[in-house]
Amino acid sequence: MSRTTAVHIDLAAISENIRTLRRGLAAHQFMAVVKADAFGHGAVQVAKHIEASVDALAVAFTEEAVALREMGVSAPLLILEGPHTASDLALAGKLNLWPVIHSDEQIEWCKTLGADLSQAWIKIDTGMHRLGFAAERYAGVRDILLSYGIGEITAMSHLASAEEPDDALTRAQLLSWEETVRHGQDTTSLHNSAATQRGLSASSDWVRVGYALYGGQIKGLPNPAPLRPAMRFSSSVIALRDVPIGESVGYRGRWTAQRDSVIATVPVGYGDGYPWGAADGTPVEIDGEIAPLAGQVSMDMVTVDVTDCPNLTLGAPAVLWGDQPSIDDVAEHCGTIGYELMTRLTSRANRIYHT
Ligand SMILES: Cc1ncc(COP(=O)(O)O)c(C=O)c1O
Missing domain, CATH: 2.40.37.10 (Lyase, Ornithine Decarboxylase; Chain A, domain 1)
Structure with missing residues (x-):
């Protein structure tokens, strides 16, 4: 067969991009986002190649995580949309997946299933209005989840325009975020690729990096350490x-x-x-x-x-x-x-x- 049309994936470039991005970070923990088949690069191949060099991986939903576990990926795995059903949450307990909890329905499922979870991440809606609890509910949700026996809590939010730090929406989100997490003892996660590459000054013990891993260059961002397209x-x-x-x-x-x-x-x-x-x-x-x-x-x-x-x-x-x-x-x-x-x-x- 002779069709030359192909998608070449350079796994070494992804590893190099992780090293490049990590050099610009302080003590952050690094989460590699491998949802949507690792942005089309092949989730199993990418996850297996990089799992030892990152602190955790993230996917969008439970089926994506189960497919990785079935192929032998053992790194911690965050489910960004959280469980869609109680049985998704039961699987999270069994497979050591970290669910994002963003709704009251999910809290209810945690009542009986939470004790099996080593971690849960609470999503705070700081202004993107896609998923998450209103910021003022954070402390209450956290206390409930801890009382259900969940091992560890991380506070997370997502920025709608991280590439534009002076944008009014970004500023409002950052204000809400810092007010919510500043006095807490929980670990935090805010930064996506753009925030990470910009070195955005905000609480984020974890970075959650997707596009930049693969060498994508978001328009308007500084690029002092060029990333390699994978x-x-x-x-x-x-x-x-x-x-x-x-x-x-x-x-x-x-x-x-x-x-x-x-x-x-x-x-x-x-x-x-x-x-x-x-x-x-x-x-x-x-x-x-x-x-x-x-x-x-x-x-x-x-x-x-x-x-x-x-x-x-x-x-x-x-x-x-x-x-x-x-x-x-x-x-x-x-x-x-x-x-x-x-x-x-x-x-x-x-x-x-x-x-
Ligand atoms: C909640 C969440 N965190 C992190 C990311 C990674 O974003 P990026 O690919 O811009 O790094 C995404 C990607 O869509 C996301 O939805």
Whole structure:
């Protein structure tokens, strides 16, 4: 079989990113977020590769945690959405998972099942209004959970715009957070990638890092210690054709040649997770040169204007994202974010792991 389209995952880059991020931290404990199949990088492969170099892992829901335990991952595992049912909570006790508790219903389940939990994290809604208890309820919830025999409590919250520390919402969230946790003895966790990379000054004994692990670069953040992209989505050229001035390319003839042009066809499309919404001009690396996407993305193919890439031959390598173009650059041309591009890849393109 000869399809060259593949998603290469550089596990060593993830390890290096952890070391880079840790260098900028003081005594923080490091939680690696491996939800959504480790942002499309393969949760089992990533978790197994990094579990010894982090303090804990996090997933979104219980099924993701159970799948990791079944594959032999033994690091502490936080369930960010907490249990959806009482039986999820029972599993947390059995498998040593740390549930996030954010609702009264979950507190009720803890009455009978809490004694089996080594830890629970209480989610405080400091202003994102997605999950969590109002800040003034924190102390009461904490006392109830401890009375049910839960071993240890960590206070957590999540920032809606950590990349913008001066934003009014961020400032309001930080105020609410510090007022809630300042005098408590519990450990705390606030920082995501952006807060960690910014060195945001706020209580956060634990950092919970997702996107930065994989080398994603959130727009507007300082990047003093560059992170390495762990994902390279690549393919190769299967057709080259001359397209005369005035002729169009692809579905609905969206792109029209403004000069006599050369178009390369690359066998990757939205069926693999390359975004259908990619605009003309989205960067693609062809044989080491950046060239612009030309025409609507098809299910299985994209077309690229390679008029300015001399001496191209069939089989020339193509990179949809990786070192260049970065996934964040591509996302900007597609009206989305790199997080979505990482996690929307389908299983159609082979994952190839490098250590
Ligand atoms: C509650 C929570 N904590 C931490 C993270 C990690 O965020 P990031 O990937 O920006 O580091 C996420 C990601 O969505 C999250 O939902």
